[in-house]
Amino acid sequence: MVLDHGYSCPEAGKAVGVGETAIRRWVEQLRAERGGITPQSKALTPEQQKIQALEARIQRLELEKSILKKATALLMSEDFKPGRL
Numbered sequence: 781m782v783l784d785h786g787y788s789c790p791e792a793g794k795a796v797g798v799g800e801t802a803i804r805r806w807v808e809q810l811r812a813e814r815g816g817i818t819p820q821s822k823a824l825t826p827e828q829q830k831i832q833a834l835e836a837r838i839q840r841l842e843l844e845k846s847i848l849k850k851a852t853a854l855l856m857s858e859d860f861k862p863g864r865l
Contacts, residue, residue, distance in 0.1 A: 782807045783814075 781787040781795065782803065789807065793800045806824065813828045823829040 783810060 781792040782789055787795070789800050789803045792798075793803045796803075809821070810824050813823060813825045818828060818831055818835075823832050
């Protein structure tokens with residue numbers, strides 16, 4: 781409303797029943813997102829939401845890869861040979 785329709789922050793806040801401070805934060809976050817900056821908090825635009833979801837997936841896959849590497853190294857080590865228990 782503020783960026784696309786020319787409402788002021790107080791007007792937009794009253795129209796949707798949200799405080800002016802929250803509206804100002806959202807406006808700044810949306811400006812940053814539209815400028816191509818990925819937010820640290822939950823994204824507002826669909827594109828930024830998709831980027832955040834993909835970044836979370838990459839992080840999870842990297843963790844899984846690390847765990848698999850460690851497990852493989854353990855299984856291949858001399859101390860873990862069958863019959864050594």
